[in-house]
Amino acid sequence: MVLAVTALAPPASAADGDVTFQNGGVTLHGTVVAPPGGTKLPGLVMVHGSGAHSREDYRDQAEAFARQGIATLIYDKRTEGYSQFERSYATLADDALAAVEALRKRPEVDPARVGVWGLSEGGWVAPLAASKSSDVAFVVTLGANGVQPAQQQAWAIENQLRRLDMDGSLVRMASSTMIRQLVGGGVFPEAHYDPVPVLKSLRQPVLGLWGAKDVLTPPGEAVRIFQDSVAHHTLRVFPDAQHQLRRTTDGFDKLPGYAPGYLELVGTWVHDVPATSSADQPPAQDRQSVEVTPLHxxxxxxxxxxxxxxxxxxxxxxxxxxxxxxxxxxxxxxxxxxxxxxxxxxxxxxxxxxxxxxxxxxxxxxxxxxxxxxxxxxxxxxxxxxxxxxxxxxxxxxxxxxxxxxxxxxxxxxxxxx
Known part of the structure; x- marks a missing residue:
């Protein structure tokens, strides 16, 4: 697939610069947030979580990274070909690669040090993008999954229902039968996407970050799968953080601010990627996720x-x-x-x-x-x-x-x- 890129020059007196780039005939719009006057900066493209997102959803983190000397590209997620019933991780990965190409063309950016950052669904998409291009220098993931989307969704639904003190047949129906029917009926796009082969193929270093109280992604399983699959990894777990690494008491509420040390860790790691792999202890899970089997x-x-x-x-x-x-x-x-x-x-x-x-x-x-x-x-x-x-x-x-x-x-x- 040919990725066409048009980059607009940044305003001379501003830290932000607008960019446009294309993938498959769709024009995407974004903003580069960078420290004024920087040169040879590392770059980071932020890849969205699931659902509709604009660049503004990630601006606060982009500004925090810019303050640490990283040129960060945030962009509006595509709406064409993306909905509750239609999506392609390969297309989203190509969107991210078009953004990488746009960021690498920026005069203040070191093209050899541009990576991708992916949250949740972006934790499937960002590694896929990196696996398709050596132009991606590194990968950062938040709340990424090591299991298939249907398996993750079933685990998350059961968490939500058990939080409401529900049990028994309703929980089994909602987290198993209903999910299997949605998948079998073809209304759960990318339900059986397997991230493991992609993770095993990566040659770039990966910084994987999880909240120990994540109730949407099974974090203990994810840490173990990333540790076993990614050749060059730094895996960190934040004890009182939820799926998006926001502070939390139970994984369901979202307190002001991010987990202490998260933003700083990304900055230091991007500037100086460790030569060796390391991993925190996988967090405990109340129960393991279960594979969603095809319908008989x-x-x-x-x-x-x-x-x-x-x-x-x-x-x-x-x-x-x-x-x-x-x-x-x-x-x-x-x-x-x-x-x-x-x-x-x-x-x-x-x-x-x-x-x-x-x-x-x-x-x-x-x-x-x-x-x-x-x-x-x-x-x-x-x-x-x-x-x-x-x-x-x-x-x-x-x-x-x-x-x-x-x-x-x-x-x-x-x-x-x-």
Missing amino acids: WSESTWLQLAVLVFLLLAFGWGLVRGGARPARWLAATGLLAVLGFLVVDVLIQTTMGKGLGPVILGRPLPWLALQLLSLGAVAATIGTAAAWWRARTLRLGVLLAGGVAFVPWAIYWGLLTP
Whole structure:
């Protein structure tokens, strides 16, 4: 891929200079933050974490690095080809390489000492960029993962739900079944990206930094994987820091300021990269992350959608047509359970469980209500089977089929498990 670069000259009396650069037909805009009057400065390109980001999200750190004599390029993250359902780490890595090329062309920068800095998702992207070009002199990562994105996301979701005192089937559903379905349905881009081969291929020195209280990235696993995979590494763990190396009490809150020593460590390391590798002790984790396995054919997304549509039609038709009491009960409880599950599933994905209300016995009230409705539907299925055996009508047969299909569906999604 050809990376075209156009760099605008910095204002004569300012420490900041605007730059534009291109990758794949997309023009990206950034700012170089550097100490005024500097020459032969090391350079650092800051690569974004996941989601939408502008250069301003990293300006405070860029200014701190500039005060230590580092020319730092921050840029607005691409929006074209990047969303919740579409992204390519290879494209993001090429964006970072275009930024590296732009920074290397700056008159105040030493082109032989320009590296990349990556936070979170950038911890996958920055090493990938370095693996593709010897123009990258070094790599700095914050909260980087040694595991695949789907595995990391499953671990993070379980942390969020357990923080709300949730346990049992809801947690298993959200952190395993739901993630596997999203991956199987193709709506989780780069879910199985494996960072280890890239880390093993790096010839540049790597400074890897983690907060010991990170609840989004499994930090203990990451430190061990980086230590085993990266040939030339300096790995440091900050005890009272969260994912972004902000100060924290529990990993979830974000106190003012960064972990003491973080900004200074980056500055000293970039100016004088150690000749030998060293690593802090990996921080303890309450539990290990678990690989997200592919769906079995019986779990396929299309089959799940087909069963869902059938349940809605069967229970909806049974509710409209009326009939014997067990049949009406099955139609009502089954339909409420299915529709309620869809609502809860959306709330988990959009609020990480915060919108589910009070928790009783490890279950938020809506989930507890869904489990009770599901038990009622099972009991009503038995009653409907007896009614169908006596009457043998089509309406009862369709409704009974819905009740029978509901049982394995509800077990799969955790509605009939503890």
